[in-house]
Amino acid sequence: QVQLVEAGGGLVQAGGSLRLSCAASGSIVSIVFMGWYRQAPGKQRELVARIISGGNTNYADSVKGRFTISRDNAKNTVYLQMNSLKPEDTGVYSCNAGGPYFESWGQGTQVTVSS
Numbered sequence: 001q002v003q004l005v006e007a008g009g010g011l012v013q014a015g016g017s018l019r020l021s022c023a024a025s026g027s028i029v030s031i032v033f034m035g036w037y038r039q040a041p042g043k044q045r046e047l048v049a050r051i052i053s054g055g056n057t058n059y060a061d062s063v064k065g066r067f068t069i070s071r072d073n074a075k076n077t078v079y080l081q082m083n084s085l086k087p088e089d090t091g092v093y094s095c096n097a098g099g100p101y102f103e104s105w106g107q108g109t110q111v112t113v114s115s
Contacts, residue, residue, distance in 0.1 A: 003024070005023045019082065020079065022079075024097055031098070034078045035048070067083070092109070093111050
């Protein structure tokens, strides 16, 4: 069992930055990947960024060059640095972690980008 606690959402003007964090606890050794998804009003949830245990990362095309996912293994925490934010980045951002036998989700944090 893995528990995820997110922090860092909020309201920011277009062009601004935010950093989200996701702290994992529980069966940490079983985690193979961690990532962030977002869901905008009226839209399906989409993968924003993911980091695999070996360090490989992948990003949605819409955020490449603006968002960076990283991790601090000592703190069991994954970060999503979001720069040059756009109104279309608005949504509920949820942390996700998974392994061979499980998948866990955080409670979600609201990110609102005003124009």
